[in-house]
Amino acid sequence: MTIVTEVFTGGIRGGTSILYAALGESVSERAGVVNLGTEGSMLAGALAGYAVAAETGHPWLGAFAGAVAGGLLALVHAYMVLSRGANQLASGLVVLFLGLGLTSLFGVTYVQAVAPTFSPVAIPGLSAIPFIGPVFFEQDPLVYLSYALVPLLSWFLFRSRWGVLLRASGERSEVLVAHGHRVRPIQYAAVVGGGMLAGLGGVHLSTAYTKAWFENMAVGRGFVAVAVVMFASRRPIRVAGGAYLFGAALALSPALQARGFGINQFALDAVPYVVTLVVLIVFGRRQLRDVPEGLSKVFDAQPTR
Amino acid sequence: MRTRWFLPALAVSVALTAAACSGSSDSASEDSAKADNAAEGAASTGSGPGAGSKKVGFIFVGPKDDYGYNQAAYAGSQAVKKAFPDMEVLTAENVPEDDNATRVMEKMIAGGAKIIFATSYGHLDPGLKVAEAHPDVAVVGQGNFISKAVPKNAGTYFGTVYEPVYLAGIAAGKATKTNKLGYVYAFPIPQTIANINAFQLGAASVNPAVQTYVVNTSSWCDPAKQAEAAKSLFAQGVDVITQHQDCTATITKAAEEAGKMVVGYHADASSLAPKGWVAGSEWAWADIYNDIVKTAKEGKFTGSPYNANYRAGCKDGKNPFVQSKFGTMVDAATKKLIEDQKVKICKDGSPFTGEVKFQDGSVMFKAGEVPDYAAIEKANTKFVKGVVGELPKN
Numbered sequence: 075m076t077i078v079t080e081v082f083t084g085g086i087r088g089g090t091s092i093l094y095a096a097l098g099e100s101v102s103e104r105a106g107v108v109n110l111g112t113e114g115s116m117l118a119g120a121l122a123g124y125a126v127a128a129e130t131g132h133p134w135l136g137a138f139a140g141a142v143a144g145g146l147l148a149l150v151h152a153y154m155v156l157s158r159g160a161n162q163l164a165s166g167l168v169v170l171f172l173g174l175g176l177t178s179l180f181g182v183t184y185v186q187a188v189a190p191t192f193s194p195v196a197i198p199g200l201s202a203i204p205f206i207g208p209v210f211f212e213q214d215p216l217v218y219l220s221y222a223l224v225p226l227l228s229w230f231l232f233r234s235r236w237g238v239l240l241r242a243s244g245e246r247s248e249v250l251v252a253h254g255h256r257v258r259p260i261q262y263a264a265v266v267g268g269g270m271l272a273g274l275g276g277v278h279l280s281t282a283y284t285k286a287w288f289e290n291m292a293v294g295r296g297f298v299a300v301a302v303v304m305f306a307s308r309r310p311i312r313v314a315g316g317a318y319l320f321g322a323a324l325a326l327s328p329a330l331q332a333r334g335f336g337i338n339q340f341a342l343d344a345v346p347y348v349v350t351l352v353v354l355i356v357f358g359r360r361q362l363r364d365v366p367e368g369l370s371k372v373f374d375a376q377p378t379r
Numbered sequence: 380m381r382t383r384w385f386l387p388a389l390a391v392s393v394a395l396t397a398a399a400c401s402g403s404s405d406s407a408s409e410d411s412a413k414a415d416n417a418a419e420g421a422a423s424t425g426s427g428p429g430a431g432s433k434k435v436g437f438i439f440v441g442p443k444d445d446y447g448y449n450q451a452a453y454a455g456s457q458a459v460k461k462a463f464p465d466m467e468v469l470t471a472e473n474v475p476e477d478d479n480a481t482r483v484m485e486k487m488i489a490g491g492a493k494i495i496f497a498t499s500y501g502h503l504d505p506g507l508k509v510a511e512a513h514p515d516v517a518v519v520g521q522g523n524f525i526s527k528a529v530p531k532n533a534g535t536y537f538g539t540v541y542e543p544v545y546l547a548g549i550a551a552g553k554a555t556k557t558n559k560l561g562y563v564y565a566f567p568i569p570q571t572i573a574n575i576n577a578f579q580l581g582a583a584s585v586n587p588a589v590q591t592y593v594v595n596t597s598s599w600c601d602p603a604k605q606a607e608a609a610k611s612l613f614a615q616g617v618d619v620i621t622q623h624q625d626c627t628a629t630i631t632k633a634a635e636e637a638g639k640m641v642v643g644y645h646a647d648a649s650s651l652a653p654k655g656w657v658a659g660s661e662w663a664w665a666d667i668y669n670d671i672v673k674t675a676k677e678g679k680f681t682g683s684p685y686n687a688n689y690r691a692g693c694k695d696g697k698n699p700f701v702q703s704k705f706g707t708m709v710d711a712a713t714k715k716l717i718e719d720q721k722v723k724i725c726k727d728g729s730p731f732t733g734e735v736k737f738q739d740g741s742v743m744f745k746a747g748e749v750p751d752y753a754a755i756e757k758a759n760t761k762f763v764k765g766v767v768g769e770l771p772k773n
Contacts, residue, residue, distance in 0.1 A: 075614045080610075080611065080614055084607050084610065084611070087607075087610075088603060088607055091603070178442070178473075182442060182444050183444075185442070185444050185445060185446060185626075185628075186444065186446050186628075188650075188651065193636065279602075279603060283602075283603055283606050284602035284603055284605065284606045284629040285606075285628070285629060285632045285633070285636070286602050286626070286628040286629045286632065288445070288600055288602055288626045288628075289442060290600075291600070291601075291602050291603070293598065293601045293603070295603070324603070324604065324607060325607050325611075327594075327604075327607075328594045328604070328607050328608040328610070328611035328612070329611045329614075331593065331594040331595065331608075331611070331768055332561075332592055332594055332608075332611040332612050332614070332615045332617075332768075333615065334592075334767045334768050334769065335768075335769065336768065336769025336770055336771055336772050337771065337772060338771055338772045339595060339596065339597035339771060340597055343597070
């Protein structure tokens with residue numbers, strides 16, 4: 075396998091958990107709520123997915139459970155922020171550590187568990203295409219699900235009526251109120267739905283990618299997702315590009331090392347954040363026009379209604 | 380306007396740092412606070428550090444169920460509990476390698492413990508700090524090296540991990556069909572480099588064409604990076620893979636799923652790879668822990684072998700790092716060969732018997748030289764010939 079094929083394949087494989095989480099964060103931020111607890115939702119999803127798959131013998135049941143667990147953790151954030159008026163950033167971090175603590179506590183028994191997992195399935199025909207085939211069409215089912223999800227979410231957010239309402243709740247909720255809509259239920263749905271997607275990202279990490287559960291196994295991927303969302307302007311297709319870019323950065327290190335090149339892993343690990351900073355600095359003003367207005371209230375102690 | 384967006388970026392980086400050093404929940408240390416009046420029960424049988432201790436404390440850097448290093452250390456602590464029914468064993472999991480460790484150890488000492496096992500590499504510095512403050516308490520560190528003068532009430536202990544790794548390397552060298560072995564490791568610490576070198580030397584002793592490809596992850600446990608490392612190594616034609624990090628399940632399962640072979644480390648994980656399991660190495664701490672507790676309790680710690688940088692190896696028959704069971708693919712002839720080698724290195728040989736050369740061709744040990752444990756620990760700073768890959772750049 076050439077190094078290019080290997081890094082691209084690894085980029086899709088490793089970027090998928092980030093992609094799910096970043097899609098979730100995009101939905102949440104479109105409704106005006108920043109959720110720094112994304113990493114916590116990923117961990118909750120990773121544990122619940124692996125545990126339920128181990129207990130029931132069905133990875134898809136695990137995937138469902140992982141989404142629910144991620145959503146439940148996001149519900150805590152939604153309640154704190156939307157109903158109790160907590161500071162979004164503070165609440166997000168609290169939810170992250172809650173998720174980390176809870177999963178470490180309850181995950182102990184599943185460190186040694188063996189669960190049925192998602193394995194790569196080559197798609198007949200498509201996988202025979204040179205380069206494209208092995209990169210995109212020899213992946214696991216959760217990767218294929220994410221391929222469908224990206225255009226679907228894009229359509230939902232920018233073309234559907236529900237998407238307009240969701241975005242309006244994050245832009246100018248007053249307009250929604252004037253039109254007789256209730257803002258809070260929409261925002262609740264967006265935050266919880268975002269958490270469910272992050273949970274699915276966690277499921278991919280534990281039951282498809284690594285086939286194991288270990289405490290704190292997301293190791294910062296939830297924050298990479300938040301960074302992706304920032305520089306991809308909360309647009310699903312750009313988010314996919316960003317997630318795969320960072321997946322490829324992660325795949326580059328072992329691919330080079332296995333060929334005998336020494337590299338600095340710590341420098342590579344910093345790539346997502348450096349890219350984000352550069353994008354924010356270079357495109358700062360243009361990015362800003364794309365930011366939902368509701369997010370500008372994040373730094374007020376007041377909730378965004 | 381723009382500054383607004385630097386704030387979340389800042390928050391993200393702060394939060395990431397926080398996440399990186401999280402995972403601290405020293406739950407079990409609560410035990411130590413229960414009975415704090417037992418501290419006076421000392422000095423009944425002698426007066427050295429740890430003499431007459433009614434309690435012994437263990438701190439672990441990770442969870443006690445990690446299928447690896449910490450689980451083995453925890454099992455050792457439970458063996459102490461069994462061997463000394465009159466003693467109370469205090470344990471604390473997930474103790475970070477910083478001032479938190481000092482705090483947890485101080486708490487145990489306040490609760491009456493006079494013998495402390497600091498079981499992680501990075502627990503040694505906080506351990507030495509505690510030892511200095513409490514001359515009546517014996518503090519031993521697992522797997523690090525006191526390079527200054529050793530205090531009267533402290534020491535380090537460890538096994539010669541590379542011995543069973545060398546023997547497992549022989550099994551790997553026999554098993555490989557592509558002559559390419561893979562090694563996924565966390566950090567290039569001397570102990571790990573010694574393992575990688577011993578693995579390659581063992582394999583090359585039976586298969587001169589064999590090479591070991593190395594990939595580091597820069598994390599004691601990042602399963603996703605491990606999964607990717609395994610894929611990359613398999614793509615290079617590696618058909619036997621092994622590792623040195625705290626969580627081990629991902630690599631083992633990746634090998635089994637890809638139809639490759641795996642050599643275990645830390646624990647017997649043969650059940651995770653029934654087809655691909657070749658051999659492995661695992662911890663058995665009970666004897667050393669019990670002996671340290673006994674020595675300290677009798678007031679004989681100062682001047683004992685444990686009041687130094689103690690290294691148990693197969694030469695004295697006390698190596699706490701032992702061979703795991705063989706996989707079904709290892710035939711009787713190979714087992715016999717490995718047994719013979721074991722006898723040889725334990726008697727008057729060494730996995731690093733010269734001539735051993737570094738990657739660049741310079742000599743590590745001269746022909747015929749049989750280095751002792753200290754010399755081996757000192758010399759393993761670079762990879763030996765046959766290892767493919769560079770140490771991570773700084």
